[in-house]
Amino acid sequence: xxxxxxxxxxxxxxxxxxxxxxxxxxxxxxxxxxxxxxxxxxxxxxxxxxxxxxxxxxxxxxxxxxxxxxxxxxxxxxxxxxxxxxxxxxxxxxxxxxxxxxxxxxxxxxxxxxxxxxxxxxxxxxxxxxxxxxxxxxxxxxxxxxxxxxxxxxxxxxxxxxxxxxxxxxxxxxxxxxxxxxxxxxxxxxxxxxxxxxxxxxxxxxxxxxxxxxxxxxxxxxxxxxxxxxxxxxxxxxxxxxxxxxxxxxxxxxxxxxxxxxxxxxxxxxxxxxxxxxxxxxxxxxxxxxxxxxxxxxxxxxxxxxxxxxxxxxxxxxxxxxxxxxxxxxxxxxxxxxxxxxxxxxxxxxxxxxxxxxxxxxxxxxxxxxxxxxxxxxxxxxxxxxxxxxxxxxxxxxxxxxxxxxxxxxxxxxxxxxxxxxxxxxxxxxxxxxxxxxxxxxxxxxxxxxxxxxxxxxxxxxxxxxxxxxxxxxxxxxxx
Numbered sequence: 242x243x244x245x246x247x248x249x250x251x252x253x254x255x256x257x258x259x260x261x262x263x264x265x266x267x268x269x270x271x272x273x274x275x276x277x278x279x280x281x282x283x284x285x286x287x288x289x290x291x292x293x294x295x296x297x298x299x300x301x302x303x304x305x306x307x308x309x310x311x312x313x314x315x316x317x318x319x320x321x322x323x324x325x326x327x328x329x330x331x332x333x334x335x336x337x338x339x340x341x342x343x344x345x346x347x348x349x350x351x352x353x354x355x356x357x358x359x360x361x362x363x364x365x366x367x368x369x370x371x372x373x374x375x376x377x378x379x380x381x382x383x384x385x386x387x388x389x390x391x392x393x394x395x396x397x398x399x400x401x402x403x404x405x406x407x408x409x410x411x412x413x414x415x416x417x418x419x420x421x422x423x424x425x426x427x428x429x430x431x432x433x434x435x436x437x438x439x440x441x442x443x444x445x446x447x448x449x450x451x452x453x454x455x456x457x458x459x460x461x462x463x464x465x466x467x468x469x470x471x472x473x474x475x476x477x478x479x480x481x482x483x484x485x486x487x488x489x490x491x492x493x494x495x496x497x498x499x500x501x502x503x504x505x506x507x508x509x510x511x512x513x514x515x516x517x518x519x520x521x522x523x524x525x526x527x528x529x530x531x532x533x534x535x536x537x538x539x540x541x542x543x544x545x546x547x548x549x550x551x552x553x554x555x556x557x558x559x560x561x562x563x564x565x566x567x568x569x570x571x572x573x574x575x576x577x578x579x580x581x582x583x584x585x586x587x588x589x590x591x592x593x594x595x596x597x598x599x600x601x602x603x604x605x606x607x608x609x610x611x612x613x614x615x616x617x618x619x620x621x622x623x624x625x626x627x628x629x630x631x632x633x634x635x636x637x638x639x640x641x642x643x644x645x646x647x648x649x650x651x652x653x654x655x656x657x658x659x660x661x662x663x664x665x666x667x668x669x670x671x672x673x674x675x676x677x678x679x680x681x682x683x684x685x686x687x688x689x690x691x692x693x694x695x696x697x698x699x700x701x702x703x704x705x706x707x708x709x710x711x712x713x714x715x716x717x718x719x720x721x
Contacts, residue, residue: 250276255339256305262643263335269294271448275422276301284443285422286436290571293448295424296332299392304337306390307365314345314360314383316390317415318368319408321398322541323348323518324525329368329394334680338645339693341680342366347373347383350518357382362683363660371399371407378414388415396425396432397564402541405431412439426571427564456574458581459605461594468610469585470501473557475611476583477507477535478623482553483631484528487537488569490558498537498557508627509535531634534627540565548572550634556584559593563600645679646697647719648704650688652712658683662710663690670703672696689719 246267247260268276271293278285279302289295303316318333320326323346330346337344345359347369353376360367360382367374367383377383391412399405412421412435421440425432436443464472477485489495492513499511510533512524528536529548540560554573560566566584573580586594598605652658660681667673667690677700679691692700697718704716 250280250301252301252305253340256301256336259336259338259340260301265297269298271295271446272298272301274446274448275299278444278446279420279422280305282306282420284420284440285446286428286440286443287422287424287446287448288426288428289424289446289448290426290567295394296329297336299394299422299424300329300333300336303366303390303392304333304340304342307337307340307342309341309365311365311387312363313387314364314367314385315387316366316392317374317385317388317411318366318392318394319371319374319399319411320368320394321370321402321404323350323370324521325395326368326370327522330366333366333368337365338679338691341678343680343682344368347377348518349373353377358684359682360384371404371411375407375411378411385415388419391415391419391421393421393423393435396423396435397427397429398568400429400431401562401564405435409435409439426567456579457570458579459570459584459603460582460608461584461586461605462608462610463591464585464587464610466587469557470498472585472610473498473555474502474505475616476555479611479615479619480553480581480583481619481623481626482551482581483534483626484531484548484551485535485553485555486551486569486572487535487555487557488560489537489539490561492539494558495537495539502535502537506627507535508533509537511537513539514541529634531631534631540569548634550578552580554580554582556582559584559586559590563593563596566597567601644693644695646692646701648690648692648697648701649717649719650690650704650709651686651715652709653684653686653688655685656710656712658688658710658712663688666704666707666709667692667700670700670707673700 247257247265271287271289275285275287275298279299287295307315318329320329326346326348330344333342333344342365343363344366345356345364347356347367349370349372356377360377374383378385393399393408399408423436462472487498489498492515495511495513499509502509510524510527512521527533551573554570556569560569570582573582594605660683663681664675664678667678668675673696677693677696679693682689701716701718
């Protein structure tokens with residue numbers, strides 16, 4: 242396969258450079274189908290399952306078409322969960338890094354005022370959950386006049402979570418001449434109704450179902466309520482995954498499973514909607530880095546986990562909806578890698594297997610729990626793996642950020658400083674041009690600036706002896 246296939250889309254050098262540093266060597270199926278139509282500014286309805294690369298399929302065109310000089314938001318991306326909003330913000334920032342595309346995430350459980358201040362700065366792309374986005378619209382803090390692109394991501398999950406009415410309320414506030422794209426693993430009637438009412442002759446794109454499931458080995462194992470935890474432990478010992486998500490239907494069940502595994506000496510953590518947003522983000526980041534192996538989660542809180550090497554997903558509880566089965570199991574077998582999905586079910590839940598098979602088009606094997614002999618055979622290897630810390634994973638944007646230094650300055654809006662003031666000063670440094678200056682984030686009392694192309698140390702040294710708009714500012718490398 243040609244490793245330069247992103248070239249055929251006619252993307253700018255800045256976007257291609259970022260994709261190369263992100264190790265996006267060739268487009269996935271959904272990217273192949275979506276990017277050309279998105280660049281032509283066509284409305285799109287995309288049926289694609291999780292793990293297919295769909296975030297980049299809309300992120301690349303959004304960053305390519307965004308105009309840097311425009312101060313007001315040009316793209317609005319709606320997501321069902323806070324975790325997913327933050328993940329998409331990170332992806333948009335990475336893809337648009339060298340075009341200096343500024344993205345903001347508007348989510349609940351974070352200070353409204355802080356988001357309001359961020360929106361007063363140059364912001365190209367806004368990503369958010371419907372409730373918080375609509376709050377900003379009603380309070381006049383999110384300006385919609387220049388929104389040219391709207392993306393509704395995980396539309397079926399918006400419906401399941403009861404957000405579809407809020408999504409419709411937001412759409413009614415947007416400019417009529419915008420381009421709209423909708424992404425969903427399934428297209429229920431209510432979602433279809435949205436496309437009929439608010440989209441202009443949308444191009445329908447369907448990613449082949451088998452392409453998203455062929456890398457995953459699915460199986461069902463019958464259990465009783467009494468032996469569920471014991472079977473879970475047997476499966477984990479025999480499979481001995483490096484990274485595993487265990488899905489439960491309720492927060493209480495997550496807590497129960499975590500307590501059991503923790504007492505059994507597992508390297509594990511939990512994530513669910515009853516936790517504070519800060520704790521949820523912290524756990525997510527630790528899991529992405531590989532600081533623990535087992536994440537016990539509810540559906541909602543696990544959205545936004547984008548990790549390519551989760552080798553095992555266990556449905557400790559049979560999901561309530563067939564769509565949830567697709568979303569849960571799609572956390573493994575990502576980016577062309579192989580994965581395993583094991584679902585525990587009781588005799589009363591057996592009829593749901595037929596529904597899942599019909600919905601997914603799969604014929605799924607019903608297996609027996611691992612035998613005592615199998616468990617004994619694998620116990621030593623399991624204990625050996627559990628007793629040592631796995632090598633921490635490198636963030637997918639590590640190469641991209643390798644030559645970028647984020648600098649902190651102790652002055653911002655309160656000192657009447659503007660981006661042009663910093664650019665004017667920085668470009669007087671020998672060897673520094675506007676191309677070496679990335680995103681500038683000016684806050685009330687501080688400013689953060691990305692210095693590109695490995696020139697951060699030189700800029701840091703020079704700025705210790707220079708002023709910005711006549712003001713002497715403290716400067717140092719920003720803390721992570």
